[in-house]
Amino acid sequence: MTVSERLLQFLARLSRRSDLVIAVLLLVAVVMMLIPLPTFLVDILITANIAISVLILLASFYVSHPLQFSSLPSVILIATLFRLAITITTTRLILLQADAGEIITAFGTFVVGGSIAVGLVIFLIITIAQFIVVARGAERVAEVAARFTLDALPG
Known part of the structure; x- marks a missing residue:
């Protein structure tokens, strides 16, 4: 084989x-x-x-x-x-x-x-973008959780 x-x-x-x-x-x-x-x-x-x-x-x-x-x-x-x-x-x-x-x-x-200044600016931009993405995602998760909670209430 x-x-x-x-x-x-x-x-x-x-x-x-x-x-x-x-x-x-x-x-x-x-x-x-x-x-x-x-x-x-x-x-x-x-x-x-x-x-x-x-x-x-x-x-x-x-x-x-x-x-x-x-x-x-x-x-x-x-x-x-x-x-x-x-x-x-x-x-x-x-x-x-x-x-x-x-x-x-x-x-x-x-x-x-090779430029530290360019590296710091790019790092700052990526950090801000990640923060915005995470904040928006957490906000959306909270909205969906609230909607499910309201739908589960009687009446």
């Missing part, structure tokens, strides 16, 4: 146990947050994260009916947890080793262009 046949057989067995695969992936994400990883592995994980994000985006573009991609909320939740684990890992690398890997360094050089 060749390696490719064994790999296909293994993937077929995994496809029957998708619940177990998701549980293992979530466990790996939690372990990533706890155990320091080497920079080359973090670079690989960041690349995989970007590739997965592009695949999710393309899959959502080419769906003709919403029910064809009904697992989108779960996929986004798992991808967000993975992204959070990578963020914690890169923050640990930056603070402990002063080295975030090649991808973070290249992206930072591309965005900032």
Whole structure:
């Protein structure tokens, strides 16, 4: 039996146990947050994260009916947890080793262009945008919760 046949057989067995695969992936994400990883592995994980994000985006573009991609909320939740684990890992690398890997360094050089002033302005803009998005989201959640509470009242 060749390696490719064994790999296909293994993937077929995994496809029957998708619940177990998701549980293992979530466990790996939690372990990533706890155990320091080497920079080359973090670079690989960041690349995989970007590739997965592009695949999710393309899959959502080419769906003709919403029910064809009904697992989108779960996929986004798992991808967000993975992204959070990578963020914690890169923050640990930056603070402990002063080295975030090649991808973070290249992206930072591309965005900032070597100027601290430009970096601070971009950081301020991103911080304000994130604050507005979170504040609007929390406001919307509160409105929906109030509406459900009012609908549940008798009368």
